[in-house]
Amino acid sequence: xxxxxxxxxxxxxxxxxxxxxxxxxxxxxxxxxxxxxxxxxxxxxxxxxxxxxxxxxxxxxxxxxxxxxxxxxxxxxxxxxxxxxxxxxxxxxxxxxxxxxxxxxxxxxxxxxxxxxxxxxxxxxxxxxxxxxxxxxxxxxxxxxxxxxxxxxxxxxxxxxxxxxxxxxxxxxxxxxxxxxxxxxxxxxxxxxx
Numbered sequence: 001x002x003x004x005x006x007x008x009x010x011x012x013x014x015x016x017x018x019x020x021x022x023x024x025x026x027x028x029x030x031x032x033x034x035x036x037x038x039x040x041x042x043x044x045x046x047x048x049x050x051x052x053x054x055x056x057x058x059x060x061x062x063x064x065x066x067x068x069x070x071x072x073x074x075x076x077x078x079x080x081x082x083x084x085x086x087x088x089x090x091x092x093x094x095x096x097x098x099x100x101x102x103x104x105x106x107x108x109x110x111x112x113x114x115x116x117x118x119x120x121x122x123x124x125x126x127x128x129x130x131x132x133x134x135x136x137x138x139x140x141x142x143x144x145x146x147x148x149x150x151x152x153x154x155x156x157x158x159x160x161x162x163x164x165x166x167x168x169x170x171x172x173x174x175x176x177x178x179x180x181x182x183x184x185x186x187x188x189x190x191x192x193x194x
Contacts, residue, residue, distance in 0.1 A: 012057070012064045019057075022050035023073045044081065051077050051087050058094055067102045071095070075106065078113035082138045085117065089145040100152045110149075111164050117142045118174050143174075143181040 027042040054073065057065060074095075077088035092110060095103050103110065117139060146168065155161050168174045 010064075012061065016057075016065065016069075019050050019053055020069070020073050022046050023054070023076050041081075047080065048084060048087075051080075051084050051091075055087060055091055055094075058091055058098075062098060067095075067099055068106070071102060071106045075109050075113070078110065079116075082134055085113070085138060086141045089141045092145050093148045096148045096152060103149065104152060104155065104158065107149075107158055108160050111160060114142050114146060115164065115167075118168070139177060140181060143177050144185065146178070147182055147185055 022043075025043040025046065029040055029042065030037045031040050032038075054070070054077075058070070062070070074088050074091050077084045077091075079085075080088075092103065146165075149155060149161065150165065168178055
């Protein structure tokens with residue numbers, strides 16, 4: 001990991017544009033299997049690899065990156081398939097530790113896809129044949145991100161976050177998930193207990 005910083009850190013200006021480009025490419029087509037048609041994205045593996053590389057950059061040489069440009073591509077990942085969403089949730093959590101102010105400046109753009117995750121139904125998230133557990137894990141991961149954001153100093157002064165949390169706490173399903181993930185995080189600090 002420190003090798004990445006030493007070996008590639010000086011070349012981030014050359015590497016990142018290509019990496020960012022890969023986060024946006026989608027090559028969708030339909031495959032027929034008997035009487036059914038299934039969507040296939042031939043660029044999915046490349047996008048996953050690009051986001052995994054971004055996670056490595058975040059862990060090892062974020063100090064050599066334009067944080068707002070980096071966050072623009074995390075926003076793209078927050079709207080992608082479940083595997084990529086979960087990876088970008090981890091990146092948001094890490095950025096909360098590294099640069100919470102940047103996360104706050106992009107707060108509305110981060111909250112929107114989180115809201116969509118909580119509002120989505122099973123069929124919206126997973127194609128036919130995928131497990132309910134994957135959807136539940138996606139929502140748990142999203143909630144861990146929300147809990148992380150709730151610990152940013154003075155986040156309660158941001159109306160969009162306050163409104164978002166009111167909705168999370170209002171609906172039984174998301175309120176229960178919030179309580180479970182808060183307890184699981186072993187947080188002694190009880191936040192948003194209104």
